[in-house]
Each structure stands twice: as structure tokens, then as C-alpha cells.
Amino acid sequence: MGDTRGSILRAAIHQFAESGLQQTSLRSIAREAGVDPALILHYFGSKRGLFLALVRQKLDEVLAGLLGDVPPTKDIGDLLVARFLALWDGDRRLFAALFRTAMSDESLASLLRTELLAELVRRVAATHSTEAERRAALALSQLMGMAVGRYVLGIEPLASADPEEVAADVGPTLTRYLLRPLPPPARPGGR
Amino acid sequence: MGDTRGSILRAAIHQFAESGLQQTSLRSIAREAGVDPALILHYFGSKRGLFLALVRQKLDEVLAGLLGDVPPTKDIGDLLVARFLALWDGDRRLFAALFRTAMSDESLASLLRTELLAELVRRVAATHSTEAERRAALALSQLMGMAVGRYVLGIEPLASADPEEVAADVGPTLTRYLLRPLPPPARPGGR
DNA sequence: CCAATAATTCAACACTCCTTGAAATATCTT
DNA sequence: AAGATATTTCAAGGAGTGTTGAATTATTGG
Structure with a gap:
């Protein structure tokens, strides 16, 4: 399942829903997705970019x-x-x-x-x-x-x-x- | 004017109004009040305590x-x-x-x-x-x-x-x- | 004037954070 | 199989955070 990007998004939805934008750290999303934090930035540019994709x-x-x-x-x-x-x-x-x-x-x-x-x-x-x-x-x-x-x-x-x-x-x-x-x-x- | 506590509260109101609780740092409140950050803790116990006093x-x-x-x-x-x-x-x-x-x-x-x-x-x-x-x-x-x-x-x-x-x-x-x-x-x- | 108390500062701890750039690994193309 | 490309990790920079405890200065009371 090469859907790393998707699993990042899923983890992000879960964490944002739980704690909101500010409280959620890229690190904790990365942890839940089983991925390095830098990878998120690679796909979405920034924490905000990830959030906006979601929105x-x-x-x-x-x-x-x-x-x-x-x-x-x-x-x-x-x-x-x-x-x-x-x-x-x-x-x-x-x-x-x-x-x-x-x-x-x-x-x-x-x-x-x-x-x-x-x-x-x-x-x-x-x-x-x-x-x-x-x-x-x-x-x-x-x-x-x-x-x-x-x-x-x-x-x-x-x-x-x-x-x-x-x-x-x-x-x-x-x-x-x-x-x-x-x-x-x-x-x-x-x- | 020995109203240091009051001037801290005023600065806090100003900063919280401008940026909200999370975005505002004790250090920036202290700066505006012309005071050391530790003094705020001395009077209000914690950042949250300061905010609650205000509320x-x-x-x-x-x-x-x-x-x-x-x-x-x-x-x-x-x-x-x-x-x-x-x-x-x-x-x-x-x-x-x-x-x-x-x-x-x-x-x-x-x-x-x-x-x-x-x-x-x-x-x-x-x-x-x-x-x-x-x-x-x-x-x-x-x-x-x-x-x-x-x-x-x-x-x-x-x-x-x-x-x-x-x-x-x-x-x-x-x-x-x-x-x-x-x-x-x-x-x-x-x- | 001196001791006791209050007001205030200093320096540092212990985190956490986002972000970066290069290195390593995997995947695909030819 | 080999080179090119995409994916993923590593390690660290650099800044900012709230908080603490001791030290210092000012104020007050006897």
C-alpha cells in the first residue's frame, strides 16, 4: 500500500479533530502515520498546507x-x-x-x-x-x-x-x- | 505608582485581546509591562492564572x-x-x-x-x-x-x-x- | 538604623516546535 | 542491470516556550 500521503492525511484528520490546529504537532501526526516529520513537509509544504488540504x-x-x-x-x-x-x-x-x-x-x-x-x-x-x-x-x-x-x-x-x-x-x-x-x-x- | 500588578494586568489584556491566549507569551506581556517575566508568575502563579484573573x-x-x-x-x-x-x-x-x-x-x-x-x-x-x-x-x-x-x-x-x-x-x-x-x-x- | 518582609530580577533548565538540506533507500524506465 | 527519479529518513539548527529557585533590591515596622 503505497498510500503514504493518504495515511498522513488520515492521521492529520484524526489529530486535528482531537486537538485542533495549534495543539497538534507535525511530530505527533508523523508518529501516528508511522513516518518522519520531514516527509509531511515534503508532501504538503507546511503544517498550514496540510491543514488547508484537509479543509x-x-x-x-x-x-x-x-x-x-x-x-x-x-x-x-x-x-x-x-x-x-x-x-x-x-x-x-x-x-x-x-x-x-x-x-x-x-x-x-x-x-x-x-x-x-x-x-x-x-x-x-x-x-x-x-x-x-x-x-x-x-x-x-x-x-x-x-x-x-x-x-x-x-x-x-x-x-x-x-x-x-x-x-x-x-x-x-x-x-x-x-x-x-x-x-x-x-x-x-x-x- | 506602585501599581505594578495593575500594569501587568493591563498589558495582559492588551496582548490577549490582540493575539489570544496561546499566541501571547509571558515574555511579551512582561516586555510591554516593563517587567521581568518571573514577576508575572509571582503575582498570578501561572500564565493560566493570569488569564483567569482577567476572565x-x-x-x-x-x-x-x-x-x-x-x-x-x-x-x-x-x-x-x-x-x-x-x-x-x-x-x-x-x-x-x-x-x-x-x-x-x-x-x-x-x-x-x-x-x-x-x-x-x-x-x-x-x-x-x-x-x-x-x-x-x-x-x-x-x-x-x-x-x-x-x-x-x-x-x-x-x-x-x-x-x-x-x-x-x-x-x-x-x-x-x-x-x-x-x-x-x-x-x-x-x- | 536595623531587621523582617515584600517586590523584583537573573540565569538557567528542560522542553517542544517547525523547518532545512543532505544522505539513504526504494521504485521505475530503458 | 544501470541510471534516473521519487520517496523517505537522519540529524541538527535555531528560536521560543513556561517555569523555577536563588539572589538582589526596595520598602516597611519597631
Whole structure:
């Protein structure tokens, strides 16, 4: 099995999920992969390069799993929340680690904005030509807050609730942000 | 001015706000405070001890500023959001750094749960004897999501919007979580 | 003024880290 | 089989870390 590069990636996923980007050392990844640390640099250029390779891969999964084939429905919020939870529940530790890193690393945050958020804006704009950015930002922040509470901070009963229950609670908020009338925006220059 | 301890704390706040807990070194704090690194340990025991001293102090400010003297009102959500934003807007970098750390550090996360969340639960329970935990968790996650979007990831237009506008958008969600009827909880053991 | 206590510094230990450049080993091509 | 190429290891550089314990300076109290 000449898949050394693959086994490095696997070890990296495992370690990053366990301890995050900063805490994980190339040495410990190399140890788990049964490989010399220098080899990782040979393949990925740098620790950051390894991490980014990982992120790109997962981001595609997220985009497909979250925004792929969204049927038109009145309960769009419930659907999005359910998909979001299904994704994240499938690999809690890894996603939590990725999310934490995105919050500490401007270049990752920027990736989130330009890929995930932008795609969401595009979908929203398809039904609402105006205020798509505002709606998408609000929806995304509720999604992220739910994730923080459930997966990162472990706030009960949110952390242990069944996905369906969470979707029933949070979904309507998303639906409102995405489809319902919003308060009139502040007039620029008004007081 | 024999306030060396105070100037260490000030330097620490500045540096932690700028770079976070891990990235900031005792040596650089000592440099800014014009002091030997060992002196910090003398006063605070450890790097973590210094950070915790800081957190305790700020947490009290937050609790007072957020949950102190809440008048009974129908628009409780707008009020909470406005207060939350006023607090955080007053020191964006520091709060963002504290929040990031809370997400990576279980003992800080636990502090958030046992202090901020618990206090919120107590307030909610005053008007809703049942489901206070569920309501508080939902409200807190929307607050945190708003914070992540606005301050940490910098999602537009949320990041640059006037506080009043954000309060008008997000407040009703909080009010709903806190005061309005929620979907019936899943029956335990049901399917 | 001198002893006791507090404040502060010095120097060093013991790690760990990412990264580098050259050396060794394996694989492939012809 | 031999030369070329890719893969992998070795050893070490060089910097930075938190922390410790003793030594030094300043401050206070009798």
C-alpha cells in the first residue's frame, strides 16, 4: 500500500479533530502515520498546507450536503437545520475543531465567507432579489450559534437533544430570516 | 505608582485581546509591562492564572451589563441583544479573544455554562417554570451566533450594521425563544 | 538604623516546535 | 542491470516556550 500521503492525511484528520490546529504537532501526526516529520513537509509544504488540504476537502462535502438539491418548501429552515445537524453529528470532533480554527484564523474565516456564505447568498437571492446578504447573514449566524451551543460549548439540553427536536425549535427562525418580511433597514444617515 | 500588578494586568489584556491566549507569551506581556517575566508568575502563579484573573473580572462586567436590572417588557429580546451588542462593541477585540478561548478551553467553557448560562436560566425560570433550560439554551445560542457572525467571522452586513438594526432583526427571535410557546418536546422513547 | 518582609530580577533548565538540506533507500524506465 | 527519479529518513539548527529557585533590591515596622 503505497498510500503514504493518504495515511498522513488520515492521521492529520484524526489529530486535528482531537486537538485542533495549534495543539497538534507535525511530530505527533508523523508518529501516528508511522513516518518522519520531514516527509509531511515534503508532501504538503507546511503544517498550514496540510491543514488547508484537509479543509478544502471537507468544505466540498459541506457545500454538497447542506445546499445540494434544496427542494422549494415552506419549511426551508427545518430542512437546513436538519441537514446541518446530520453533517455535524456525523463527525462532531472534526467539525468542532475546524470551526474553532476558522474562528482563530483569518484566512480560514475568509474561506467560509467566500465559499459557504456566498453560496448561501446566491440561493437566497434566487427567491429574494433584495436583502439576500442580510438574510443569509442572519440565517448563518443562527446556524453557527446552534453549532456553538450544541457542539462546542455543550450547552444542555441543546447538546443532547434529538436532531428533530432542535430542527423544530431552530428551523422556524431560519425560515423567518430567509423568507419572511424583515424590519425595514435603517435609513442611511438617519438618526 | 506602585501599581505594578495593575500594569501587568493591563498589558495582559492588551496582548490577549490582540493575539489570544496561546499566541501571547509571558515574555511579551512582561516586555510591554516593563517587567521581568518571573514577576508575572509571582503575582498570578501561572500564565493560566493570569488569564483567569482577567476572565473573572470581565465576566462580572458582562453579567451586570447583560442581566442586571432587566425590566419586564414584551420586547425582552431586543433589550438583551442591544445590551449584548453595547457590551461587545465596547471592546471588540478583547471579547472576541475571550470567546475564542472559551471555545478551545473546556474549563473556560464550563465557566460560561455555570455562570452566564445558569444565571440566564434563573431569570427565565422566573417567568417560565418549565423548559427554562431549553429556552435559555436557544436564546444563548442565537446570541452567540450573532456574536460569531458579527465580531469573529465578520460576516457582512451583520458586522457593520448599526446595533439598533441588528437588535430589530435578532431581538424577536430571542423574544420568541424566551417567551413564546415552543414546539412540544419529543416524547422520550418515542419514535 | 536595623531587621523582617515584600517586590523584583537573573540565569538557567528542560522542553517542544517547525523547518532545512543532505544522505539513504526504494521504485521505475530503458 | 544501470541510471534516473521519487520517496523517505537522519540529524541538527535555531528560536521560543513556561517555569523555577536563588539572589538582589526596595520598602516597611519597631
